Amino acid sequence: MTFTTLxxxxxxxxxxxxxxxxxxxxxxxxxxxxxxxxxxxVGGGTIRDLLLGVTPFWMLQPSYLIVTGFALLVVxxxxxQLIKMNTTMFLFDAxxxxxxxxxxxxxxxxxxxxxxxxxxxxxxxxAAGGILRDTLxxxxxxxFRKDVYATACILGGFIFYICQKIGIGxxxxxxxxxxxxxxxxxxxxxxxxxxxxxxxxxxxxxxAMKGRS
Amino acid sequence: MTFTTLxxxxxxxxxxxxxxxxxxxxxxxxxxxxxxxxxxxVGGGTIRDLLLGVTPFWMLQPSYLIVTGFALLVVxxxxxQLIKMNTTMFLFDAxxxxxxxxxxxxxxxxxxxxxxxxxxxxxxxxAAGGILRDTLxxxxxxxFRKDVYATACILGGFIFYICQKIGIGxxxxxxxxxxxxxxxxxxxxxxxxxxxxxxxxxxxxxxAMKGRS
Amino acid sequence: MTFTTLxxxxxxxxxxxxxxxxxxxxxxxxxxxxxxxxxxxVGGGTIRDLLLGVTPFWMLQPSYLIVTGFALLVVxxxxxQLIKMNTTMFLFDAxxxxxxxxxxxxxxxxxxxxxxxxxxxxxxxxAAGGILRDTLxxxxxxxFRKDVYATACILGGFIFYICQKIGIGxxxxxxxxxxxxxxxxxxxxxxxxxxxxxxxxxxxxxxAMKGRS
Numbered sequence: 001m002t003f004t005t006l007x008x009x010x011x012x013x014x015x016x017x018x019x020x021x022x023x024x025x026x027x028x029x030x031x032x033x034x035x036x037x038x039x040x041x042v043g044g045g046t047i048r049d050l051l052l053g054v055t056p057f058w059m060l061q062p063s064y065l066i067v068t069g070f071a072l073l074v075v076x077x078x079x080x081q082l083i084k085m086n087t088t089m090f091l092f093d094a095x096x097x098x099x100x101x102x103x104x105x106x107x108x109x110x111x112x113x114x115x116x117x118x119x120x121x122x123x124x125x126x127a128a129g130g131i132l133r134d135t136l137x138x139x140x141x142x143x144f145r146k147d148v149y150a151t152a153c154i155l156g157g158f159i160f161y162i163c164q165k166i167g168i169g170x171x172x173x174x175x176x177x178x179x180x181x182x183x184x185x186x187x188x189x190x191x192x193x194x195x196x197x198x199x200x201x202x203x204x205x206x207x208a209m210k211g212r213s
Numbered sequence: 214m215t216f217t218t219l220x221x222x223x224x225x226x227x228x229x230x231x232x233x234x235x236x237x238x239x240x241x242x243x244x245x246x247x248x249x250x251x252x253x254x255v256g257g258g259t260i261r262d263l264l265l266g267v268t269p270f271w272m273l274q275p276s277y278l279i280v281t282g283f284a285l286l287v288v289x290x291x292x293x294q295l296i297k298m299n300t301t302m303f304l305f306d307a308x309x310x311x312x313x314x315x316x317x318x319x320x321x322x323x324x325x326x327x328x329x330x331x332x333x334x335x336x337x338x339x340a341a342g343g344i345l346r347d348t349l350x351x352x353x354x355x356x357f358r359k360d361v362y363a364t365a366c367i368l369g370g371f372i373f374y375i376c377q378k379i380g381i382g383x384x385x386x387x388x389x390x391x392x393x394x395x396x397x398x399x400x401x402x403x404x405x406x407x408x409x410x411x412x413x414x415x416x417x418x419x420x421a422m423k424g425r426s
Numbered sequence: 427m428t429f430t431t432l433x434x435x436x437x438x439x440x441x442x443x444x445x446x447x448x449x450x451x452x453x454x455x456x457x458x459x460x461x462x463x464x465x466x467x468v469g470g471g472t473i474r475d476l477l478l479g480v481t482p483f484w485m486l487q488p489s490y491l492i493v494t495g496f497a498l499l500v501v502x503x504x505x506x507q508l509i510k511m512n513t514t515m516f517l518f519d520a521x522x523x524x525x526x527x528x529x530x531x532x533x534x535x536x537x538x539x540x541x542x543x544x545x546x547x548x549x550x551x552x553a554a555g556g557i558l559r560d561t562l563x564x565x566x567x568x569x570f571r572k573d574v575y576a577t578a579c580i581l582g583g584f585i586f587y588i589c590q591k592i593g594i595g596x597x598x599x600x601x602x603x604x605x606x607x608x609x610x611x612x613x614x615x616x617x618x619x620x621x622x623x624x625x626x627x628x629x630x631x632x633x634a635m636k637g638r639s
Contacts, residue, residue: 026357046264196455198502240571266479288624
């Protein structure tokens with residue numbers, strides 16, 4: 001197992017844990033929790049692969065399903081203790097976010113798409129699983145309302161692009177890009193940084209956009 | 214019309230009825246009810262086909278749209294009487310679930326995917342339409358919270374695999390697998406069987422996974 | 427820039443504005459508002475392209491992302507004044523709906539699909555973005571409950587088909603079909619026309635379809 005594979009599993013595990021715990025808060029059964037965990041972990045990459053027109057990555061080897069099953073087991077067995085490990089889980093999540101962003105960026109690049117598609121694919125890989133998760137548990141997606149999350153992926157994508165432009169080797173581009181995502185994420189949570197909110201007064205859409213659907 | 218086609222239509226009809234009735238409970242208009250019925254009936258197979266990278270099955274012949282239209286007509290005209298037919302509709306639904314599972318399993322198998330992908334594709338074909346339906350009507354998916362539903366599909370997939378391994382002919386594998394799904398489903402509803410629920414105390418995700426999206 | 431391109435941008439702009447304003451009503455941040463605007467504008471065409479098995483149109487040129495960014499800027503800067511422009515925005519939206527319907531219809535036709543698939547693809551292109559938008563902001567899709575919206579797309583598709591059958595030139599078919607969608611839409615809003623609603627008494631699905639998911 002390479003270092004990248006290890007990080008990939010750590011990220012998958014952290015994402016799955018996040019989905020499973022939210023499913024638990026909604027009193028889902030084991031199957032429902034597993035599905036929400038899996039969708040959180042592989043949902044972003046699946047949307048990316050469908051958009052790129054390739055077979056979704058988790059259909060090519062069973063490890064993502066197994067890691068998610070392991071995450072379910074951990075939540076069922078160690079439920080309460082997990083709360084004490086929130087900092088660890090947050091770090092795992094941030095590391096996963098950094099890696100997923102790079103993986104998505106490079107997969108799109110290899111498929112011949114331009115830089116702005118690569119950035120979107122990196123961001124989707126990192127952040128779309130959480131949006132799907134929130135839709136499945138019938139909540140408004142968290143990342144639309146608070147925090148710097150997807151924005152870290154977007155910035156990480158830019159950094160990858162700049163690194164390539166100035167001729168840094170690919171491995172170093174990956175490390176710098178992923179690290180940026182992780183550091184931005186940690187910085188944002190420490191500082192409780194978030195993007196500006198939209199103002200409500202601009203919207204009275206029900207009458208305003210009469211019938212617009 | 215072969216026997217399989219007949220069962221296919223019966224399943225489509227039952228799935229569509231389920232979606233249309235839930236749309237009616239939300240006071241959707243005829244168009245909304247039709248869409249929800251159609252998504253319930255063909256949504257699972259559509260996700261399967263997109264993941265497998267083939268043209269969605271309902272784009273190749275119009276019968277699924279027609280059966281859904283017929284289901285809408287039945288609900289509009291016979292609305293109240295339908296409640297008395299709940300056992301019949303439940304049986305139709307179970308039969309559809311069994312067939313859809315087998316169809317999804319075999320389509321994935323024919324596309325060259327391994328057993329665990331086949332099981333997932335069978336389960337998606339049977340159960341994902343209901344998840345899409347609940348997302349569209351803005352409810353938490355039922356099958357995540359109660360009942361044995363998708364689990365019946367998973368077990369049916371295993372039985373298909375075992376039948377093949379021990380060298381039973383394909384037609385018999387199909388019958389045994391579909392029957393298992395149907396019987397597990399009937400047994401589960403009779404016994405009010407359901408999977409264990411997740412415990413809520415493991416999740417305080419809002420603070421816990423601070424900012425995790 | 428051709429006339430069609432101009433109309434395409436106007437429609438994209440109007441659709442994006444509608445999504446961004448609804449996101450503002452939910453107090454999303456700038457990123458969330460941008461995503462909801464983008465999904466409203468390109469979501470329908472993306473579902474169409476995935477179903478047709480081609481690369482989503484917005485991945486081939488960045489203009490849709492730029493127009494959506496411009497729409498975000500407009501809402502942020504001119505928020506309150508936009509309310510006074512509701513009639514204009516409604517017209518832009520209707521024009522976009524007409525064009526999107528024709529674009530979807532023709533793309534499906536060019537891919538070799540039959541008339542009923544073409545009509546569905548035209549309707550998806552026009553109306554599915556709004557459904558995705560409502561799902562993302564955790565609301566029941568508006569077009570399922572009131573108004574004549576998707577129905578205008580369906581009728582516009584039929585008119586395109588009839589025009590072709592009676593041998594009218596392609597450009598004229600496009601104009602007649604798009605105009606029909608726009609006029610039906612304007613007529614429906616003026617007359618507060620809407621489709622019949624489903625009756626609630628047909629549905630007691632929770633007990634009725636016991637366990638149906």
